Amino acid sequence: MNKVALVTGAARGIGLATTELFLAAGWQVAMIDRDVPALDSAAAPLEGAHAFYCDVSDPGEVAQMVAQVTAHFGRIDALVNNAGVADFGPIEETDFQRWRTVMATNLDGPFLVTQACTPALRATKGAIVNIASISGLRASTLRVAYGTSKAAVIQLTKQQAAELGEYGIRANCVCPGPVRTKLAMAVHTQEIIDAYHDAIPLNRYGSEREIAEVIVFLCSEKASYVTGQVVAADGGFDSTGVGLPALRR
Numbered sequence: 306m307n308k309v310a311l312v313t314g315a316a317r318g319i320g321l322a323t324t325e326l327f328l329a330a331g332w333q334v335a336m337i338d339r340d341v342p343a344l345d346s347a348a349a350p351l352e353g354a355h356a357f358y359c360d361v362s363d364p365g366e367v368a369q370m371v372a373q374v375t376a377h378f379g380r381i382d383a384l385v386n387n388a389g390v391a392d393f394g395p396i397e398e399t400d401f402q403r404w405r406t407v408m409a410t411n412l413d414g415p416f417l418v419t420q421a422c423t424p425a426l427r428a429t430k431g432a433i434v435n436i437a438s439i440s441g442l443r444a445s446t447l448r449v450a451y452g453t454s455k456a457a458v459i460q461l462t463k464q465q466a467a468e469l470g471e472y473g474i475r476a477n478c479v480c481p482g483p484v485r486t487k488l489a490m491a492v493h494t495q496e497i498i499d500a501y502h503d504a505i506p507l508n509r510y511g512s513e514r515e516i517a518e519v520i521v522f523l524c525s526e527k528a529s530y531v532t533g534q535v536v537a538a539d540g541g542f543d544s545t546g547v548g549l550p551a552l553r554r
């Protein structure tokens with residue numbers, strides 16, 4: 306029987322690329338998103354995929370969605386907590402509502418969806434991949450909510466690995482560097498794009514596919530003894546301490 310991956314935020318960007326790669330590898334995919342028209346049009350041409358509407362920050366919707374996915378597919382072998390929102394702003398302008406909006410999707414979402422999927426993942430000795438960010442590994446200005454939410458996702462992954470390992474469930478975290486998705490382009494000005502190119506050893510943004518390759522690998526049998534790990538797919542950004550353009554040859 307084909308394995309089943311549940312991918313949140315699957316209507317576009319990294320989640321859609323991950324869905325396509327799972328399908329190419331012979332998996333079936335439960336595509337989860339709250340953007341109904343975008344999810345419908347993304348899922349329509351994809352054989353082996355099925356769309357489920359859900360806001361991952363809402364406990365009731367999450368419980369209902371996971372019940373629908375298990376009723377439809379009968380199993381869940383991998384969970385990719387990818388749905389995320391970005392909101393960059395100075396600390397003094399990040400009011401509580403902006404903070405909560407970021408935390409609700411980026412942190413509450415992976416907590417809730419993982420908890421709801423745990424019985425199904427126990428049955429398959431499945432895998433979890435949480436999508437954090439280089440912003441969770443390195444601090445910068447304007448990311449008090451986003452960066453903190455992603456650092457928390459890194460720790461959440463380790464908690465999940467520590468506790469769910471006993472059931473044979475693996476949990477790992479992927480930290481993408483900048484990728485030209487709708488999320489990134491909404492908060493990256495041309496100045497930010499140029500600065501990233503300067504600071505990243507590979508001198509460029511990543512592609513959705515390059516991030517998806519790491520996610521699908523970590524969900525696969527090839528990574529069967531890998532758990533609790535944080536993998537940056539970031540062109541080397543995290544490894545560079547003093548990335549000053551002036552120090553380049």
Ligand SMILES: NC(=O)c1ccc[n+]([C@@H]2O[C@H](COP(=O)([O-])OP(=O)(O)OC[C@H]3O[C@@H](n4cnc5c(N)ncnc54)[C@H](O)[C@@H]3O)[C@@H](O)[C@H]2O)c1
Pocket residue numbers: 313314315316317318319320337338339340343359360361362387388389390391409410414436437438439480481482483484485486487488489
């Ligand atoms: N693009 C980048 O540069 C970058 C860098 C580092 C990390 N990331 C992370 O990668 C993940 C995917 O980002 P992307 O760039 O593909 O973004 P994107 O905006 O292109 O896609 C995100 C998808 O998630 C969905 N979504 C958002 N909130 C949701 C919710 N509460 N419930 C259900 N669906 C929801 C959106 O509708 C959208 O379809 C995010 O967690 C993001 O933080 C992205």
